[in-house]
Amino acid sequence: MELFADLLLIAIGAALVNNFVLTYFVGLCPFLGVSRRLDTAFGMGCAVTFVISVAALLSWTMTEFVLRPGAPLPNWVWSSLNPAAEAGAVDLSVLSYIVYIFVIASSVQLVEMYVRKFFPPLYKSFGVFLPLITTNCAILFACLEIMKHVVARDWGLAESLTLAIFGGVGFTIAIVLMAGIREELELCEVPESLRGAAITMIVAGILALAFMGFSGIGANVEKLLNP
Amino acid sequence: MPVPEPTPLERFLNGILPENPVYRQLLGLCPTLAVTAAMKPAMTMVGATAFVLICANLITSLIRHLLKPHLRILVFTLTIATFVTIADRTLAAFAYPMSKLLGPYVPLIIVNCMIISRCEVCSSKQSPKTALADAVGVSLGFLLALASVATVREILGNGSWFGIQLVPESFPTLILMILPPGAFLALGSLLGLATWLGHRRKARASEPHAGSA
Numbered sequence: 001m002e003l004f005a006d007l008l009l010i011a012i013g014a015a016l017v018n019n020f021v022l023t024y025f026v027g028l029c030p031f032l033g034v035s036r037r038l039d040t041a042f043g044m045g046c047a048v049t050f051v052i053s054v055a056a057l058l059s060w061t062m063t064e065f066v067l068r069p070g071a072p073l074p075n076w077v078w079s080s081l082n083p084a085a086e087a088g089a090v091d092l093s094v095l096s097y098i099v100y101i102f103v104i105a106s107s108v109q110l111v112e113m114y115v116r117k118f119f120p121p122l123y124k125s126f127g128v129f130l131p132l133i134t135t136n137c138a139i140l141f142a143c144l145e146i147m148k149h150v151v152a153r154d155w156g157l158a159e160s161l162t163l164a165i166f167g168g169v170g171f172t173i174a175i176v177l178m179a180g181i182r183e184e185l186e187l188c189e190v191p192e193s194l195r196g197a198a199i200t201m202i203v204a205g206i207l208a209l210a211f212m213g214f215s216g217i218g219a220n221v222e223k224l225l226n227p
Numbered sequence: 228m229p230v231p232e233p234t235p236l237e238r239f240l241n242g243i244l245p246e247n248p249v250y251r252q253l254l255g256l257c258p259t260l261a262v263t264a265a266m267k268p269a270m271t272m273v274g275a276t277a278f279v280l281i282c283a284n285l286i287t288s289l290i291r292h293l294l295k296p297h298l299r300i301l302v303f304t305l306t307i308a309t310f311v312t313i314a315d316r317t318l319a320a321f322a323y324p325m326s327k328l329l330g331p332y333v334p335l336i337i338v339n340c341m342i343i344s345r346c347e348v349c350s351s352k353q354s355p356k357t358a359l360a361d362a363v364g365v366s367l368g369f370l371l372a373l374a375s376v377a378t379v380r381e382i383l384g385n386g387s388w389f390g391i392q393l394v395p396e397s398f399p400t401l402i403l404m405i406l407p408p409g410a411f412l413a414l415g416s417l418l419g420l421a422t423w424l425g426h427r428r429k430a431r432a433s434e435p436h437a438g439s440a
Binding site: 022023024025026028029032094095097098101102105136137140141144145148191192193194195196197198199200201202204205206208209212 | 300304426
């Protein structure tokens with residue numbers, strides 16, 4: 001029950017209260033670049049959610065077993081090479097950024113090959129954006145959050161995956177809302193110098209303002225679950 | 228006919244205004260919005276990003292003849308990740324409170340599109356000298372962009388600049404500007420202002436022609 005409450009809080013936090021795009025500003029490139037039409041925006045959201053989950057699973061595994069201070073794998077290798085070493089002395093966390101980037105790049109490649117093979121129409125519709133996901137900060141951001149909590153030893157696999165999936169859902173919500181607004185915006189008369197990126201930014205600001213209202217939900221759910 | 232290679236000075240000047248990474252190319256928006264609530268973190272961020280950009284550009288330029296086309300993005304990212312690790316550890320060792328404040332945004336320099344685009348567009352094709360000039364120019368452009376956004380946000384949101392109180396304490400401040408929505412609003416308005424200034428200058432430049440025609 002306690003785990004469920006934790007997971008619910010993490011889910012609400014990641015999807016609504018601390019929305020990846022509107023509070024942490026990660027994943028802005030696709031948020032601005034692919035939000036012209038509703039269907040491509042939704043496709044991009046789904047692709048990001050999928051990649052973020054795969055990458056989170058892989059990076060949790062790497063952090064837990066290899067990268068965190070005192071992780072089992074490198075310590076086992078080191079102590080079998082050097083029996084005199086003290087237990088848990090190896091700390092590979094300096095390598096974590098490089099490993100995460102590698103993990104993200106390979107999972108994007110994997111998703112791209114899978115989609116191309118089994119869903120050709122879908123591949124055609126967002127094939128161009130898939131490689132771009134590699135440099136999508138939202139995914140690295142999720143990996144970093146997971147690393148922070150795994151190193152502090154307060155998150156397991158369930159919490160990490162919840163953060164990743166609902167972070168992706170939050171990204172999808174934000175980009176679909178944005179695409180809906182921008183489709184309407186095409187019909188409006190925007191001052192000439194604000195056209196393009198500037199008005200999109202201002203709309204995103206108003207959207208972020210609206211999302212700040214969700215912080216009340218987060219606080220209330222927390223009160224409800226831990227009276 | 229080979230296109231003449233741009234001189235280092237041209238590249239340097241190009242990066243500051245004509246090809247400003249934030250205002251003209253809309254790259255590197257994530258740090259521009261995330262760390263600009265005040266000047267100090269913004270300037271630390273510029274320092275870290277400039278270090279990574281310059282080092283990564285130099286290295287990619289030195290190894291440009293060894294790059295395989297299909298693996299180049301991976302090589303760029305791994306080079307950048309290495310320098311980001313160095314910057315992150317240095318910051319954590321010598322400026323711990325600042326490193327805590329910037330949090331995940333220092334490691335997120337790895338996926339700053341600005342750096343990858345410079346590696347791809349410039350340094351993987353040109354000599355180290357040109358690449359260095361380009362990196363310094365783009366860094367200055369990035370400095371200009373972050374400083375402008377941070378100035379607007381810190382003065383309006385906190386009434387101070389670089390931590391120095393500018394307006395009296397009793398003056399009402401717009402808390403909104405140091406919160407996330409304020410970042411979007413400030414950058415949106417500044418982008419609009421930049422476009423407006425650009426248009427006006429273009430109109431001024433074409434006026435004499437219109438008069439003579």
